[in-house]
Amino acid sequence: MVTIRLVQGDITEQSADAVVNAANSSLLGGGGVDGAIHRAGGPEILAECRALRASRYGRGLPVGQAVATTAGRLPARWVIHTVGPVFSREEDRSELLASCHRESLRIADEIGARTVAFPAVSTGVYGWPPEDAARIAVETVRAARTSVEEVRFVLFDERAYRAFAERLD
């Protein structure tokens, strides 16, 4: 079974085998945690993302999928980029958010990562209410069949931290 831990802080400072990036389909960077990871990790990450766009992901990384690159200068070995869904009140996109977590763990297994740090995917620019995102993230990780030993949710703000903490009680 995966051990789940919570940390309040900046994911770019986490030592882990892999850190997950809440990216967008372009894989070419953005704001929020994506911007922070590229800034702290340096240009090697973007270079690998561009190579992925030029090869396997010519049309971008689809929502709900994940792919690994180097972590550059971050204190991690890999970045696993995943694309969360934009929150919608009209359409239930929960399965796509669950898929981000499942696929990130599948990629972690492929590269042999045993400790994986996740941000609260989709809860920033993409507008997902943190309480609901925490439910989906925790349920999906608990149900996953994976060799990952530790999933660390790294929550930047107090509301997200509280939402995840309540789910783990």
Ligand code: AR6
């Ligand atoms: N460490 C940990 N969590 C962080 C950090 C950090 N350094 N910075 C922000 N967060 P967001 P999304 C939290 O917007 O909603 C980007 O432009 C933040 O408080 O980063 O999936 C991408 O390129 C929030 O709780 O990701 C996409 O276009 C959580 O990370 C789009 O945003 C996710 O917020 C993706 O939107």
